[in-house]
Amino acid sequence: MEVTQVHMNGSLAEASYANNSLLQRKVISLTKPLRDEAITNLYCNTLPRSLAIADLGCSFGPNTMLVISEIIKGVEKLCQVHHHKSPEYKVFLNDLPGNDFNNVFKSLDTFKEKLRDEMETKIGPCYFYGVPGSFYGRIFPDNSLHFVHSSYSLQWLSKVPEGADNNKGNIYLTSTSPSNVIKAYYKQFRTDFSFFLRCRAKELVEGAQMILTLLGRKCDNPSSKECCYIWELMAMALNDMVLQGIINEEKINTFNIPNYYPSPSEVKLEVLNEGSFVINKLEVSEVNWNALDDCNAFDFESEMSESLRDDGYNMAQCIRAVAEPLLVSHFGEGVITEIFDRYRKILTDRMSKEKTKFTNLSILLTRKP
Numbered sequence: 147m148e149v150t151q152v153h154m155n156g157s158l159a160e161a162s163y164a165n166n167s168l169l170q171r172k173v174i175s176l177t178k179p180l181r182d183e184a185i186t187n188l189y190c191n192t193l194p195r196s197l198a199i200a201d202l203g204c205s206f207g208p209n210t211m212l213v214i215s216e217i218i219k220g221v222e223k224l225c226q227v228h229h230h231k232s233p234e235y236k237v238f239l240n241d242l243p244g245n246d247f248n249n250v251f252k253s254l255d256t257f258k259e260k261l262r263d264e265m266e267t268k269i270g271p272c273y274f275y276g277v278p279g280s281f282y283g284r285i286f287p288d289n290s291l292h293f294v295h296s297s298y299s300l301q302w303l304s305k306v307p308e309g310a311d312n313n314k315g316n317i318y319l320t321s322t323s324p325s326n327v328i329k330a331y332y333k334q335f336r337t338d339f340s341f342f343l344r345c346r347a348k349e350l351v352e353g354a355q356m357i358l359t360l361l362g363r364k365c366d367n368p369s370s371k372e373c374c375y376i377w378e379l380m381a382m383a384l385n386d387m388v389l390q391g392i393i394n395e396e397k398i399n400t401f402n403i404p405n406y407y408p409s410p411s412e413v414k415l416e417v418l419n420e421g422s423f424v425i426n427k428l429e430v431s432e433v434n435w436n437a438l439d440d441c442n443a444f445d446f447e448s449e450m451s452e453s454l455r456d457d458g459y460n461m462a463q464c465i466r467a468v469a470e471p472l473l474v475s476h477f478g479e480g481v482i483t484e485i486f487d488r489y490r491k492i493l494t495d496r497m498s499k500e501k502t503k504f505t506n507l508s509i510l511l512t513r514k515p
């Protein structure tokens with residue numbers, strides 16, 4: 147499985163990421179205090195005249211510019227308090243080459259206009275750059291970044307772990323996954339995450355701030371229901387289709403989702419081993435599968451009418467937006483609608499009976515001298 151197939155559903159269609167990323171937006175709003183802290187740290191450590199900000203795994207749609215606008219507003223607020231001149235902003239938006247960058251680029255003029263309207267004072271010039279490429283590799287020059295942000299992207303591994311091919315009947319880790327499969331996933335996470343840190347260590351200047359939020363888990367067991375349930379339910383839909391002869395059994399046995407949901411101690415271990423970053427904070431949060439469950443209706447007013455339809459439908463669309471390209475490349479276009487119809491029914495049933503949540507890990511790091 148190539149990393150380039152792990153991009154989100156493009157265009158502005160019903161199943162696109164732009165139209166189905168409310169849950170990720172909720173997570174971004176949960177981590178605002180961490181971004182405020184990082185901006186203050188950056189301001190106190192070093193406030194360059196030209197501030198380089200990168201969002202890694204930016205995708206496209208309303209979430210992409212939300213974080214950037216918040217960071218710029220945070221810096222501007224501090225500039226006003228300290229009577230400093232607004233810096234020049236260089237904003238780097240990174241994702242895999244298959245990302246719908248055009249969608250992002252087309253929204254830039256409106257974004258800049260809106261930002262200037264919302265600010266009371268004149269802000270410095272803002273320059274935007276698209277950076278296509280895997281963050282599991284070097285994507286920026288040495289010592290060039292001051293603030294790095296990434297949300298809900300680092301749970302994607304660079305590839306399906308090698309040696310996970312006896313995970314029969316499953317598409318991700320579950321309680322029935324053989325121990326060699328669990329070990330293979332953890333090994334791939336360690337390789338990828340440590341390489342990610344090594345690359346960023348070269349790219350960030352001393353005192354630079356990096357906030358990473360990814361799907362994770364609280365418990366020690368990487369195959370626990372806490373983090374694996376969402377894929378277990380999809381495997382149920384696929385296995386039903388095998389029983390009815392719609393999908394070949396071999397197809398499921400050779401499909402594994404290239405994700406890993408680490409525990410706080412697994413993340414901490416890699417950061418300490420790599421050695422270039424101080425851990426300022428490592429936080430765990432939760433978000434309901436139904437992102438509207440515990441939020442203020444007015445925060446997401448525009449999405450309300452659509453989203454209130456059906457919890458299972460919303461969750462199936464959310465997963466479809468992030469996993470459809472992967473599923474199409476393995477199972478073919480012809481069965482996709484059927485897979486998601488069945489998945490939606492299973493999700494609706496489970497979500498009406500259980501309180502289902504994702505666990506998020508957020509880590510705030512400072513580049514050491």
Ligand SMILES: C[S@@+](CC[C@H](N)C(=O)[O-])C[C@H]1O[C@@H](n2cnc3c(N)ncnc32)[C@H](O)[C@@H]1O
Nearest residue numbers: 153154170203205209241242280281297299302
């Ligand atoms: C669920 S989306 C999150 C998007 C956005 N940050 C948000 O919070 O709404 C995950 C994004 O990570 C990107 N991604 C996954 N692996 C990547 C990699 N190795 N390098 C760069 N981007 C990657 C995907 O293409 C996708 O756009």
